Amino acid sequence: MSEASSGQWPSGYLGRSATAADTAAVHRLVSAYEHELHGRVTTGAERVTADLGLSGRESSGAAVLVLDRAGDAAAWGRVRGRRATVHVHPGHRGRGLGASLLAWTEARARELGGDRLAQTVADADLAATALLRSGGYAGLVTEWLLEMAMPVEPEVPEPPAGITVRAFRAGDEEAAYRLTEDAFDEWQQRRKSYAEWARHTVGRATFAPAASPVAFAGGRMVGAVLSLDPGAGGRPGAALVPGAPGGDEGYVERVAVRRDQRDRGIARLLLRQTFRAFYLRGKRSCTLWTHSDTGALPLYERLGMTVRRSSTVYVKALVAD
Template identity: 60%
Template sequence: MVSGTELPDLVPGLPPGYRARPMTAQDTGEAHRLVAACERALFGRVHTDAGRIAADFARPGLVPPLDTRLVTDRAGRVAARAWVHRRCEVDVHPDHRGRGLGSALLTWAETRARQAGSPRVVQTVPDGDTNAVALLRSRAYEPMVTEWLLEFPMPAEPTVPEPPAGITVRPFRPGDEHDAHQLVQDAFDAWQQRRQSYREWARHTVERPAFAPAMSVVASAEGQLVGVTLSLDLPDTGEGYVEQVAVRHDHRNRGIARLLLRSTFRAFHRRGRRTCSLATHSDTGALDLYLRVGMTVRHSSTVFRKDITQ
């Protein structure tokens, strides 16, 4: 049985001229450039920031020598990357597609997931990436949920509704972090598979370099946090991004989410941003809310799942 660092570094099935090795923290910049090239080719713009790549690499429990692979060509240029830990991401540079890299990395990810004792592999693929969708379907992956990236154009400063009675809003400030974490985890309990520790959550939100506290908004009632938006100012896109929106269960259906979002949009507009975006998926049931606020769908993705217990 192969275990620990005895796991071979090579990805079986790579075409001639390509080599694979585990990723290190120093590779996150190259990985971001790879993901950016993929997004630019598919969408005409970049959405993912380097902070998200670094946060994924630092996922609790992910063991980089075992759970990550970086593929380079003969010249040492990064051609593809993959990681697997509860879910999986595989990205192949547009200049290297059609050569079997994606298929080889997908096989490696499934093998590694089995070795780690995972019952399934989950991967999100943009619906516009028809080749990747076809590959997953050919490998017995099944659709699980739909994800949408929504946008809110802001040619003029957005209007903001009056707060409901007893509700005050203000920008996020130091000291809000742990209350915001608790609020988000409680609000997401209905659909997320597990609660995130503060450390894991913070890496994806308040500790990311792109975190924008001045464009993040909290709602309070009687001195307690009842709603929050956590925002990123993405340098590669020139637009604002709402990473998370949450309202406490006992304060829903009062217009607080709309108030938070509109306040966030206005804050970004005053910083010179003319578009704000956010992502949601079908398990949250929040799509209609965002559409009512005035957002529109920019593109959709599908989360695919494959059971690997057999």
């Protein structure tokens, strides 16, 4: 399906395929949306680059950028597997773009062979919530953005018997990939390829190895926390990113413990290590996302984390046109 000629866009707008070359435009759009809704920007440009770094079958028309008459980005959408992402610039709300993008995501998902489609919407975005519900979507899970305030240096407990901990280092990538994907298989919709996983974790410029502790038992990796420092390119020599979202706080991208090693305090230990590492880098807070399917919220709350905001994952069964 050709976005430019589909006739789905409101008068005065034109859609075209989005690629990694559109990162800056999409990031400005998403930043405007987040600032309007939350009062701060939380998505970095490198996250947009990772989202647009498509490959294989999904690379053709899997993301769309909608432009106004001046050629400025007014909205965008992306379909990956059974998940869709949509943002409308606050200056272009109320003009039918949300409904048009919703129709586009469903049509694109069907073309990719999907039988259902899910989309995450901030609970504060009442208009988007109402649009999805009116379109037949139902709430599936709740997601929470949690915050750990760190006014003083966090204490780190001793490792459990037989467990050793060190910071992530080169050569740990494959083991961390297998560990985290095995853990996430319990609730994620599909297993990621290594290349896709790396784009969102260890391959990001802001990946912070020093704040990403890994745990071992008998020489085998059994736990990992993979973190990002949004205020800097996490590797030595990387330049600071002026005005980067969340530059004053650390961010945990993945937390995983091998199933047979759970309930031993390993996740608590690794997270405490992460919090302390970020504190020593000058951060006074650290955030992470979790959702209701993982059952991890009580763990994070026991660590002292609190909910900053919430979102809901909405899902709809798709039928063939």
